Amino acid sequence: MRKPTVTILTVSLVFNLVLSILLLNAHLEYSRTIELLSLKIRTLKEENENLRTIIFNLSQNYQRLVEENARLKEMVNTLLRQLPAYSTPEHGIELRDYDWIPIFGVYAVTRDMFSYELKGIMMKAYLKLSLGRNRIFIATTPKIGIELQASAEKALKAALKVCGSREIYDVYIVIKAEREVQVVDGPSAGAAIAVMITALLKGDSIRKDVGLTGTIDENGNIGPVGGILEKAIVAAENGIRVFLVPKGQSKIIKYVPVKKKVGILEWIYYKPMWVDLEEELRKRGFFMKVVEVSTLSEAYLYFIQE
Structure with missing residues (x-):
């Protein structure tokens, strides 16, 4: 009766060992997955922060462009008011005092x-x-x-x-x-x-x-x-x-x-x-x-x- 008992114990030990190895591998794979997901989340957070910065800068640049456009319009209007009257047959323009x-x-x-x-x-x-x-x-x-x-x-x-x-x-x-x-x-x-x-x-x-x-x-x-x-x-x-x-x-x-x-x-x-x-x-x-x-x-x- 002892021999079958030893065999059963041996099989049980081997089964438990294999199961432990499988569970360990699964745990390691799960840990790696969690680590990758954490890294992905951190990366996404950084990208999100960068996008917020970009959007803010674009907003600032847009405002500056609006102000610059208004300034240029004022300059053009001033120039048109102050340019002398002109006309020539060659180029259609004659600039006095220039x-x-x-x-x-x-x-x-x-x-x-x-x-x-x-x-x-x-x-x-x-x-x-x-x-x-x-x-x-x-x-x-x-x-x-x-x-x-x-x-x-x-x-x-x-x-x-x-x-x-x-x-x-x-x-x-x-x-x-x-x-x-x-x-x-x-x-x-x-x-x-x-x-x-x-x-x-x-x-x-x-x-x-x-x-x-x-x-x-x-x-x-x-x-x-x-x-x-x-x-x-x-x-x-x-x-x-x-x-x-x-x-x-x-x-x-x-x-x-x-x-x-x-x-x-x-x-x-x-x-x-x-x-x-x-x-x-x-x-x-x-x-x-x-x-x-x-x-x-x-x-x-x-x-x-x-």
Whole structure:
């Protein structure tokens, strides 16, 4: 009788052991599930908090945009009231008491569904100053997509600093182009606008065959811009004799096509190469002088010297 009893006890022990292992595994799996769910809950709480922050920021930004829109409407209405009457057969606009300076931009032209190219455009920036409250009023004709507000505000501060003036002015700017266009780099006109404001403050006449591209800061430093080659080409096409560029940008990167052949396979890739801008223009039949400038004062001298 003892042998069956021992066998039963052994089977019972093995069964209990297996059951314990299964229960332990189930407990561990349950613990892991609980841990994952807790982690998920914490993550969702964090995401919920982030969403609340985003919604709050969007609400704040929306309110600022509403206020900015109201301010811009007031500026446009003021500009429309103060702009002189005008009309000419060439462009349908004539601005009295304004002087102008050429400015340059680039815009994108679609080649096909997958590519585009940049083209240069020369425009005229007409400016007038009047004592006021440091406001900038900007209009375009025809419709031109160009962001000038921030760079024009810096241009005014830079010009006032160069001239040592403590007067407070309003600046009226009208940008004229030959056609409607969406310019992609408005800040690059900042340095030219600063030159024109400086000339108005000093009562100087500026040369119209000198062009300038570059950003401007409040201290009169001229900064780098894009689309130098495209702007230089359109400047040369429009009779500009001296083209001023930011320091370090008289040399540009040009992508040169290179053929590669391995066995029967042949393909073309574009290799970047540094080239001299003035030399590149000469190869294209343009004999325009390119000069690097780093400050408003330095650039201004080229506009007033004969």
